Amino acid sequence: MSASRLALDPVRTAAEMAEFAQRMARATAELASLDVRTEGCTPRTEVMRRGKTVLWRYACEAPDGGLAPLVICYALVNRPYMLDLQPDRSLIRGLAACGLDVYLVDWGYPDRGDSHLSLDDYVNRHLGACIDHVRAAHGVGEVNLLGVCQGGTMSLCHTALHPERVRNLVTMVTPVDFHTDDNLLSRWVRKVDVDRMVEVLGNVPGALLNAAFVALMPLRLTVRKYTGLADLAGDRAALENFLRMERWIHDSPDQAGTAFREFIRGFFHENRLLNGGLQIGGRPVDPQRITCPILNIYARQDHLVPPAASRALEGLTGSRDYSAFEFDGGHIGIYVSRSAQELLPRTIAQWLRSR
Amino acid sequence: MDERFSDPLFLQRTLSEYAQGFAALAGAFRAPAGPGAVDFGTIQQSLVAGYQRLFTPGGLDAAAPPSVSGAAFERYRRAAACTTELAASIAHDASRRLAEALVASDPGASPITSLRELHALWIDCGEAAYAEAARREEFASAQAELLMALVELRAAAA
Numbered sequence: 001m002s003a004s005r006l007a008l009d010p011v012r013t014a015a016e017m018a019e020f021a022q023r024m025a026r027a028t029a030e031l032a033s034l035d036v037r038t039e040g041c042t043p044r045t046e047v048m049r050r051g052k053t054v055l056w057r058y059a060c061e062a063p064d065g066g067l068a069p070l071v072i073c074y075a076l077v078n079r080p081y082m083l084d085l086q087p088d089r090s091l092i093r094g095l096a097a098c099g100l101d102v103y104l105v106d107w108g109y110p111d112r113g114d115s116h117l118s119l120d121d122y123v124n125r126h127l128g129a130c131i132d133h134v135r136a137a138h139g140v141g142e143v144n145l146l147g148v149c150q151g152g153t154m155s156l157c158h159t160a161l162h163p164e165r166v167r168n169l170v171t172m173v174t175p176v177d178f179h180t181d182d183n184l185l186s187r188w189v190r191k192v193d194v195d196r197m198v199e200v201l202g203n204v205p206g207a208l209l210n211a212a213f214v215a216l217m218p219l220r221l222t223v224r225k226y227t228g229l230a231d232l233a234g235d236r237a238a239l240e241n242f243l244r245m246e247r248w249i250h251d252s253p254d255q256a257g258t259a260f261r262e263f264i265r266g267f268f269h270e271n272r273l274l275n276g277g278l279q280i281g282g283r284p285v286d287p288q289r290i291t292c293p294i295l296n297i298y299a300r301q302d303h304l305v306p307p308a309a310s311r312a313l314e315g316l317t318g319s320r321d322y323s324a325f326e327f328d329g330g331h332i333g334i335y336v337s338r339s340a341q342e343l344l345p346r347t348i349a350q351w352l353r354s355r
Numbered sequence: 356m357d358e359r360f361s362d363p364l365f366l367q368r369t370l371s372e373y374a375q376g377f378a379a380l381a382g383a384f385r386a387p388a389g390p391g392a393v394d395f396g397t398i399q400q401s402l403v404a405g406y407q408r409l410f411t412p413g414g415l416d417a418a419a420p421p422s423v424s425g426a427a428f429e430r431y432r433r434a435a436a437c438t439t440e441l442a443a444s445i446a447h448d449a450s451r452r453l454a455e456a457l458v459a460s461d462p463g464a465s466p467i468t469s470l471r472e473l474h475a476l477w478i479d480c481g482e483a484a485y486a487e488a489a490r491r492e493e494f495a496s497a498q499a500e501l502l503m504a505l506v507e508l509r510a511a512a513a
Contacts, residue, residue: 005457007466008473016470017381024374028367184489191499200510207357208502215498216489219482226373227474250360 020230027233034236036244040084042093044104048133051117052108053126055133057101058084058092064099067352068144068167069134071103073127073158075150076259077209079251080106082335083148085244089336094345100352101138105130105151110256115202117256119263120281123157131158131165142167142292144352149173149305149331153267156313157280160289168355169290169319170348172297173331175305177312179271184216185304186268194264198257206252216303245336274312293321295351297334297344304331323351380477381470403446427504427511434504437497441488449484453477 048055072092074080083104084092095102105127110117134143145166147155152174159166178186189212198204214221232238262280272278278285294317298310307326314322325347327334334340359365456476457467467473488494 005464005467006473007468008470009468012468013381013470017378020377020470021374024370028370031366031370187490188495188498191495193499193503196503197506200506200513207359210357217482218485219478223373223376223481224475224478226370227377229370230374246366247356247360250357252357 020227023230023233024227027229027239030233030236030239031229031243034240034243036240036247038081039079040081040090040092041087042084042090042096047103047137048130050126050129052110052114053122053130054106054108055130056104056106058096058104060096060099060101062099063101064353067100067349068140068142069101069103069138070095070144070146070352071105071131071134073105073145073147073151073155074107075148076107076122076154076255076263077150077206077252079248079253080104080148082248082332085248085336086241089241089341091335091340091344094341095348098345098349100144100345100349103130103134107253109253110203111254112202115198115257118258118281119154119157119266122256122259123154124161124281127154127158128162128165131162135165141165144168144170146170146172146348147174150175150263153273156273156287156290156317157278157285159292160285160287160317161280161283163289163291166292168293168295168352170295170297170351171310171313173299173302173305173310173334174296174313175267175309176316177271177274177309178267179274180306180308180312182306183309185212188212189264189268192264194261194269198261202257203254204257204260206254209255210249210252213304245332274316287316288318290317291319293323293355294319295323295325295348297325297327297347299327299329299331299334301328301330302334321355377470377474380474403443403450425511427507431501431504431508434497434501438501441494441497445484445488448488449481452480452484456480 043059044056045059046054047057072080072083074083084090087093092102092104107122107126131143131145135141142165145155145159145168147153147170149172152171153176155169155171156174156176159169175183180186229242232242266272266278270277273285273287276286294313296310296313298305298307300307302310311324314324327340327343329337329340334344453476456479467476
């Protein structure tokens with residue numbers, strides 16, 4: 001027996017429990033009546049397709065002719081509409097409002113027929129074709145490239161392999177050093193026999209990756225989130241936000257087996273972007289060949305890509321113009337938080353304009 | 356899209372499950388041993404089961420095939436037992452942390468007067484226990500072994 005901080009009054013506790021149950025039931029019922037099945041909110045046009053990869057161009061009312069078009073390379077994991085979730089939570093809309101002509105590389109949903117797709121296919125052929133399309137459409141030799149998360153790693157590789165195509169490179173919550181001490185995901189992945197996994201499964205189920213991401217902080221990402229829903233009862237806008245996020249979280253494409261194996265081995269297991277020796281399509285990926293200006297954006301509370309994993313980019317490349325921007329938030333907040341909407345498009349646009 | 360999410364009842368079931376967890380927490384603290392006193396040992400035991408479920412690696416069953424017998428099944432059985440044991444250990448640590456956090460060692464510590472506060476503390480203690488364990492080699496090894504055992508089950512069933 002011990003003295004306790006607990007001072008729960010039985011009557012008040014019963015009332016609180018009843019209210020919680022009531023609000024939870026109401027929120028659940030309200031959720032069931034909502035439909036948020038969209039893939040983004042900003043008007044866009046498909047301008048190119050290669051396999052399942054689609055290049056989208058977003059509407060921009062007053063493009064700044066002095067700026068090269070911006071190509072966004074999203075991760076293979078999860079869907080890119082996180083960048084355009086709803087009108088008041090859209091990095092893409094914010095960038096377009098700043099006068100940027102925005103393109104987005106959407107990798108689609110690989111199926112069994114795509115299990116052979118390699119990093120060479122994604123980094124050189126598909127991303128390369130998207131960039132070449134934009135270069136030709138605008139009559140420019142170089143584009144601005146914004147890589148997000150794993151897409152940032154792929155963008156670094158592309159720029160190292162094709163430096164002549166990229167005028168400025170922006171990396172966002174991008175892992176560079178995969179072996180930082182605080183990288184929990186990497187600790188786990190390094191134990192996995194990815195060769196055998198891909199040999200048996202072919203493509204790697206998206207649900208499996210989702211489970212791994214949730215397992216990084218299982219209570220906050222499940223219990224806290226779901227019980228917190230009771231507070232949203234009666235707030236339609238908040239419930240729609242919740243549902244959009246849930247839908248995005250569960251909308252995780254399977255991963256093409258070959259590219260997945262190459263990514264896990266080359267980056268998670270062997271940390272080759274940092275340690276050297278990375279090859280894609282038989283060609284060495286040398287970060288020193290990246291000489292364009294770089295803006296590296298990372299999130300201070302990122303549980304998935306720890307800041308140290310991103311900060312490792314400084315000094316790794318041949319660029320003499322390196323800037324870093326630390327966002328006060330997490331891996332998801334950097335896309336959808338209110339502060340991100342106010343800060344990031346402006347920061348990126350100003351940085352590009354000053355180059 | 357995760358097929359489960361396409362089921363209109365999936366989200367409702369998920370929410371119901373977590374709401375029940377909130378209620379279970381309330382239930383664990385419903386009957387203190389006496390006025391002003393709490394039997395933390397009893398409470399700890401009642402919470403372990405709830406915690407254990409949360410710490411057992413989820414989603415891996417997404418790759419699980421129908422049951423098969425033989426070496427692959429035996430490997431899976433051992434791997435599952437190992438992660439269950441780890442989850443139980445984390446759950447015990449989480450419950451111990453919660454019990455400690457509820458002891459008024461600091462005279463200035465604020466009292467917990469609502470289920471909401473108690474629930475938040477429960478989550479913080481659970482996440483702290485999990486974070487510490489998840490960084491250990493044995494945790495990474497157990498998770499990887501469970502995953503690879505499921506992969507081998509799939510291979511055996513093919």
